[in-house]
Amino acid sequence: MKFLLVLAAVISSFQASEPLQCNVLNEADELVAANCTGGVTTCTSPILVEYTGLSDQDYGCGSCSDNTTCEECDADSESPCNTLVDAGHTFNCPNYNWDTDTEDWVMGETDTTCSALNDTAVICNSPGGTATANLYTALNAGCGPCPDGTVEDGTCKECDLHSHSHRSYL
Numbered sequence: 001m002k003f004l005l006v007l008a009a010v011i012s013s014f015q016a017s018e019p020l021q022c023n024v025l026n027e028a029d030e031l032v033a034a035n036c037t038g039g040v041t042t043c044t045s046p047i048l049v050e051y052t053g054l055s056d057q058d059y060g061c062g063s064c065s066d067n068t069t070c071e072e073c074d075a076d077s078e079s080p081c082n083t084l085v086d087a088g089h090t091f092n093c094p095n096y097n098w099d100t101d102t103e104d105w106v107m108g109e110t111d112t113t114c115s116a117l118n119d120t121a122v123i124c125n126s127p128g129g130t131a132t133a134n135l136y137t138a139l140n141a142g143c144g145p146c147p148d149g150t151v152e153d154g155t156c157k158e159c160d161l162h163s164h165s166h167r168s169y170l
Helices: 002-014
Strands: 021-025 031-035 042-046 070-074 089-099 104-116 123-127 156-160
Touching (some): 089 123
Antiparallel strands (some): 042 070
């Protein structure tokens, strides 16, 4: 009897455990579970970068090399921990270009599509009254608030799109 108990313990210690799983994107851009190999114990997924959209990080098995563009979670054999990231909401902000002939900022004909978390303010930035070619850089291609201090110095202005039409206000 003792022999059978020892044999059962030895056999169970050599049985392979269930592989850890993480979600990956298939060819149809759908998340599907995949088995991780090589001792990988974490899963990765992209993050939503405010006003610019989802990062380029892939869904998959492994560790994040940059936690500003990647989220990591502990892999599990029952179900993947890296679930679909909410892409938030989108809105449009105008692009501005410096016109060397007129030496002034000109609103472009096409807008930038901005992405933000669902509870994030819908704000665009544009050149302010004192902005010159060297004194204004469109933060996030016009998406989101102005850099600190630039509204006060007149080189940048903001528009909350919930209260204004960006084409008429900016």
